[in-house]
Amino acid sequence: MAHSGFWFGRDVEILFSGWPVNYGHFHLFLALLLVFMLSALAQMYSMTPMTTPKMVPKSIIQHAALHGFRTLIAYLVLLCVITFNVGVIITVLLGHVAGYLALTLYIKYYCPAPVASTAVDDVKA
Structure with missing residues (x-):
């Protein structure tokens, strides 16, 4: 039976029927890691221009394919959230925060800023 409210617990099915419930703690960790990576990727894709x-x-055509992939990732994250498991929702939120932070830090420290021309440079001597 599907839950209609938020709940805590380890017996959660994420994306596939029976997974990771029937496989133990390691598979639950892998499932939450997958959810974290998907939500971080969704956040990074949402911040990039199309x-x-x-x-x-x-x-x-390439941008249309990328948009389709971006939409697929977003819907997979949505399917993870509608389990209403608090642990999964916290994992999704942490993934979005990590994705935002990673891309923001990458842009700030690794992408060169465009050089603005000054009035002195524009004047020919």
Whole structure:
């Protein structure tokens, strides 16, 4: 029977019938790790731009495929959340926080900032 409210417990089925309930603690850990990774990936994909100013038809098809993959990841995270298990929901939230933090730190420290031109550079001597 499906739960209609939030609940704590180890007997949760995530994404597949019987998994990880029938397999023990290690599979529960793997399932929660999968949920964490999916939610972090969903958060990182939601922060990246999907389009560029000039897109050729081949690039539009690639972006459409990427959008489909992004939607698939988001729906898988949604399916994990509707188990209403508090442990799974906390794992999803932690995954979203980790994904946001990872991409924000990557952008801040590893992506070069565009160099702004100054008025002195624009003046020809």
